Amino acid sequence: MRAEAEKKTPKKQGGGGGASGAAGGGGGEGFIPASLAEEARRRYINYALSVITSRALPDVRDGLKPVQRRILYGMWNDLNLSFDTKYQKCAQVVGAIMGRYHPHGDASIYDALVRMAQDFSLRYPLVDGHGNFGSLDGDSAAAYRYTECRLDKLATEMLGELERKTVDFRPTYDGTRNEPIVIPARVPQLLMNGTTGIAVGMATNIPPHHLGELVDALVALIENPALLTKDLLKFVKGPDFPTGGQILNDKKELREIYEAGQGSIRIRGEWDTEELKRGGQQIIVTSIPYTVNKSTLVAKIGDLVRERKLPLIVDVRDESTKDVRIVLELKKDANAELVMAYLYKHTPLQTTFGVNLTCLVPSEDNPEVGTPKRLDLKSILQYFLDFRFGVVTRRFQHELGELQKRVHLLEGFEKAYDALDEIIRIIRQSEGKQDAAQKLMARFKLDELQVDAILEMKLYKLARLEILVVQKELKEKRAEIKRIEGILRDKKKVWSTVKDELGEIKGLYNDKRRTKIGGAGSEEVEFSADAFIADEDAHVVLTRDGWVKRVREVKDPSSTRLREGDAVMTVLAGSLKANLVLFSNFGTAYVTRFNDIPASTGYGDPVQKLFKFDDGERVVAAWSLDPRLSAPEKLVGVTKQGMGMRFLLEPHLEVSTRAGRRYAKTGEGDEIIGVHEAAEKDLLAVLTKKTHALVCKVAEVNELAGPGKGVTVIKVDDDDQVVEFLVTAPNQKDARIDFETQKGRKLQLAPAKYGVTGRGGKGHEMSKRDAVADVSRNVVFIPLPEKKD
Known part of the structure; x- marks a missing residue:
């Protein structure tokens, strides 16, 4: 750029980069001013095109990325590493390819070489590797100075026609040699082995397929070019992963994926059972989904067993050699189908493969630079056939x-x-x-x-x-x-x-298909979380500062272990299989199982760890939904600004997501201070910071059909707010709010003795020019009914 500028712009005599240079953009003499935005845009587009066309995406004709093509060509043409020759050090191969064809670093070349030699990565490996080339457990290949390689026999089928001028060549990066634009592959490599790549603004993820099925489809397409993708699926049953497994998608779903060129394929590992000599049985996992790390899978299953989430499994062992063999030893009388249903849901033993059939299609104007397109199955096969026609x-x-x-x-x-x-x-x-x-x-x-x-x-x-x-x-x-x-x-x-x-x-x-096609049978056991939860009772302790834990039993709530300055707010009792509901000050209800609350003998965990709480959100009330306890039908909540709302508990009985379900809406700067059980004939007593008290009938508070702000229970001044409220039956004389004022007065608000008025007023001031200093609150603890003999 500088040389070009010097030709166009004569150099000025004298003073160098003076005022004129500054006015021209600060580049000094010999430079042309340019827009930073335009230059950044141009260079980014050049970079993006380079990544798309020269690195990340495969060519539809030979199915290879540039680095793979250069490795195969260099091994064939420069190093003469055919399948019947001696192995050579991978370091020599990597050095030759990097120096002559692919100047992008040895790591990228060796990684591509290793992958082409792994029989668990490629359905039909193209490189014959000798030494440690990694494993299903995620082990990395040994350094290239320790490994050796040569071409696999199948790779020679892709390269054997190079000497017959079947493809075009272009200069290498330094212009000292020529390299093929594509190699004259005799096999449909793109679908046969698949590929994965991430470019700029696009990606590709093509699953491997069975070579025999692809050939049958190609032959059928030669005989009848009018065939559609749906017709070709009579031959291509679906992906055939090197690690086996079972594809769960039905024929309709697979057809939609291959016609659209994208979609999700659900795949799971296979298993069988073995009877033990001492009685009982064990599960043998014989295959795992494609790209799943076996050691990570075994560790995940082991974690579930240690956390007692899989009590039906006694032991987990990995006895794999060349074939996958993960042993799950079961308790006697355990249901193997039930165990596998849990593993499919909670481990990578069942996963999805995102199909994206994007590749480079040769353009008519410049066959050296492909155009990225997402293709359907027929288009990919037709491009390959047209390419083979030209090669032949x-x-x-x-x-x-x-x-x-x-x-x-x-x-x-x-x-x-x-x-x-x-x-x-x-x-x-x-x-x-x-x-x-x-x-x-x-x-x-x-x-x-x-x-x-x-x-x-x-x-x-x-x-x-x-x-x-x-x-x-x-x-x-x-x-x-x-x-x-x-x-x-x-x-x-x-x-x-x-x-x-x-x-x-x-x-x-041709060989046998490894991956089975077809969804699970109708007789398959469906996952049931309750089947893996022990039938035991437990207690959940919730503190005022928002800490929660599960313990076996609570004899005295005051003796439980707490952080300094914290206090127990609620103790909930119920079965591990039962649900509990937590109501927050922002109008959201969170429902979970007792079993999902972490057991602890210490302080427990912050409740925010279990749910998606907003800033400042906290729990103000909780209920056990154990069927042995009579859950309230209706609830009432009151906000700081004196709004009240009634709502049904029924929408909040089932387990919610981490985000919870809304039960009320609060105004700006307002929040709910509590939620209580409320019957139609009950009384509602409300106390504000300035000792204003009001008692009205619960029936006057409108019942919400959906989350809403409610109605005004008591009017509060801007400098006042509701601090406590109580719901009680009209004849319950011992129900009261005990509080102490700033002047040291100890008062009680007893609804049975207090005058009942309509809602919406300012209430009666219980202590003139005074304010509430402290409110006595009891721990809410409703124990389970005792079992009858």
Whole structure:
């Protein structure tokens, strides 16, 4: 850029970067001012295009990314590492590829090389690795100075036609060599092994497939180009992952995925049971989903067992060798289907594979630069067939040219044998090779190639029988030329050749499908969380500062372990299988199981750890929903600003998400101070900070059909707020709010003795020019009913 600027802009004499340089943008002399935004945009687009077309996405024709293509080509062309040669150090391969073809660092090259050698990553490995190339447990491959490699036999099927000018070449990054734009792959590598890549603004995630099924689909498409994706799915049943497993999607879902070029495939590991000699049985996991780390899976199952979330499992062992064998030893009389249903839901033993059939499609204007497109199944197969048609055509054209060259030479030999004595005389009388060549071309009407071949011919070929050999070869070569010319004139014959070669590939490399297709049967046991929860009673302790824990029993709430300055607010009793509901000051109800509250002998956990609380949100009330306890039908809540709302408990009986369910709405700066059980004939007593008290009938508070702000129970001044409220039956004389004022007065608000008025007033001031200093609150603890003998 600087050199270009210097040509256009004459250098000024004298003072260097003075005022004129500053006015021009601060670049000094020899630079052209440019917009930072425009330059950033241009360079980012260039970077994005480079990543998309030259690194992250595979080509639809040979199914390879540039780094993979360069590794295979370098091993074939430069290092001669065929499947029947000796292994060579991977360090030598990586160095050769990086120095000659792919200057992007040794790590990226070696990672790609390792992946092409892993039989758990590629359905059909292209590199034959010798040494430690990683494992299903997530172990990394050894350093490239310790490992060795060579091409797998299948890879030679992709590279064998390179010498026949079947594909175009381009200069390498430094211009010292040429490399193929694509390799003439005889196998549908893109779908056969799949690929994963993340570009800029797009990505690809293509699952591997069974080679035999792909060949059948390709042959069917050659015979009937009008076939649609849905027709091709009669041959391609679905992905075939190298680690096996079972695909749960039905045929309709798979069809939608292959027609759209994207979707999610649900895959799970397979299992079987073994009977133990001492009685009982154990589960044997025989396959795991694709890309799942086996050691992580085993550790996850072990954690569930240690946390007593899987009490039906006694022991977990990984006895895998080359094949997967994860042993889950069960308790006697345990239901294996039930255990697996839990594992499928809570571990990576069942996962999803996000399909994204995006790849580079050659453009008509510039075949060297592909265009990223998301394709359906038929389009991918058709692109491959069109590519193979072109490769086979060019191969025949190359063979025809070579045959024609040979025939041309043989015709020269034939002329030479017809006048052998005269040719020998001319050569003997000539003054050298050049003179002899000129005389022979003039006498027998031969060209330079023919004459040169005659002059280089060895003496033993002048024997009488050699003319018969020449004539026989000439006859064979002319027949072969005629055959190839006939093929090139008829597209059907070229397609027939493509089809026959695909059949040969299937015959050589076809194997059994590893991944089963089809969803779970109707007899499969559905997951039930209750089946894995012990039938025991427990207590949940909730503190005023928002700490919660589960304990076996509570004899005295005041003796439980608490943080300094904290106090017990509520103790809930219930079965581990029962639910409990927590009401927050922001109008949200959170429902969970007793079993999901962490057990602890210490302080417990912050309640925010279990749910998605907003800033300042806290629990103001809680209820056990154990069926042995009579849960209230209706509840009433009161806010600081004197609003009241009645609502049903019924919508809050089932387990909620971490975000909870709304039961009320609060105004700006307002919050709910508590929630109490409320019957239709009950009284509601409200106390404010300034000792204003009001008692009204609960029935006057409207019942909400959905989350709302409610109605005014008591009017409070801007500098006042509700501090406590009470709901009680009209005849319950011992129900009261005990509080102490700032002047030291100890007062009681007893609804049975206090005058009942309508809601919405300012209430009666219980202590003139005074304020509430402290309110006595009892721990809410409703124990479970005692079991009857």
